[in-house]
Amino acid sequence: MSQVKFERKEDIRITDTVGGSGGSQRGPSGGRGGPPPPPPPSQKGGLMHEAGEALTKGAGPDGYLAWYLRKLQEDPLRTKMITSGSLSALQEFLASWIAKDRNKSGHYFTSRVPKMAVYGAFVSAPLGHVMISLLQRLFAGRTSLKAKIMQILFSNLIIAPIQNAVYLTSMAVIAGARTFHQIRATVRAGFMPVMKVSWITSPIALAFAQAFLPHETWVPFFNIIGFFIGTYINAHTKKKRLQALRRKYSEGRSQDGRQDGRPDTRSEYDRRSGATGGY
Template sequence: MRLPVRRWFDIILMMAPTVYSSPTAASGIPRKPRSRGLLSKLIRSAALAAGEEVVASTITRVKEDSPGFTSRVPKMAVYGALIDTTVTHLLFKCLGVVSEKMRGSIGPTLQLVLTFIIVTPIQKLTRLIMVAYTTGAKTYTRLKKTVKRVFLPSLAALGFLAPAMVAFAQIFLPEGARPLFFQYMALFIRVFDNVLVKKALRKIGKKEREREGDNRRTSRTSSSVISNDKRV
């Protein structure tokens, strides 16, 4: 069965790391402001970010007795409630403006393209930076190295999983169960990205320690050679 462009747009937004995955929000349809709706989005985004961090920390922990709930969990919850929700809201505001100006099938098609090339990369970039920072990348160099290692593999994984999950949902799942399925898949992708960041940062830290050890050994060797020359 062939899906219309607008339906593809809704599905991609469900797969993307966002709390604005409802069809009305995805289609750019104006809605009356509701304080309860905003509060539910904040709570949901905070819970997703915190849960993602707990699962990723449990998967990547070095020692078996290390706790999954760390000080990074509340930080990620604050990020999810404030930064992630704000960035997503602004991005969808812009998409809504585009949808209102474009008539016919051009608007949804342009929205779909913009989602792939602008919205999803920006969302992923902000979240990867936050995950890297809370995990231990406190300097600009470490942040840059970590995000550079993870960003493209993360986008590639989403590009591969999105059509595969859509095909699976169309064939095996009833229509009412598909939104929940895509939300679970969105959580899986978030955890996957978080695990990639933690492993990349661990490798970067290991290389830095090895480089420092080599520099120390080199300096000790050179200093011992200089002292021997002085004695001679």
């Protein structure tokens, strides 16, 4: 009985302190001027939860992810072309922003952005569509450890070299290369660095896809992986090219063919590539 009376006294004391609020602020820290009560647990992380819901709509049948996968099944090539073109253009813009590579007007949206969109839509997407389809067809229904290892080796020793060679060739043309010698120099200079990155990331990504992802989700997954890797390589190459151009400019104008008053007759590719021999 004494315990019941103590609780009633405590309730009355707290109510008087708050000022007759009906006991809504009851508790040890509910006095005048005290901190407000913590938010309910359901409110924590609300922004991230709402963002996830907006993106996937709960990953239900009407979600954006389900809609995208349905488009991949209905019209795979066109969906991949739109996706790859958009990601390639965004990749070029982000790489220019990271490397502080501006055009003559001081903007990061250079003429290479729409060119990269064309490359992504009409070169990268069809090539990736054929290569991934071939890889899945060759190893369809084979789930043993040996088959998975062979799939990784086939991807890294056959598919990756073809895709990287096409990528470097396209980058050289976009940068202004017009002769076979210029294109070959770009491919030779960048092939092994790009292959090393592929050999590090591709086995991990492919092993993850084999273990956790259905085949219909491989395309968006590899698109995301390629987007981040391509942005890193592109930004790194731009930084090297800009550093080479600054060194040449600091060495004097005589090295760019303008000291004696003659115009610089080199192509845009030669002026941009500098000492790096690449994009």
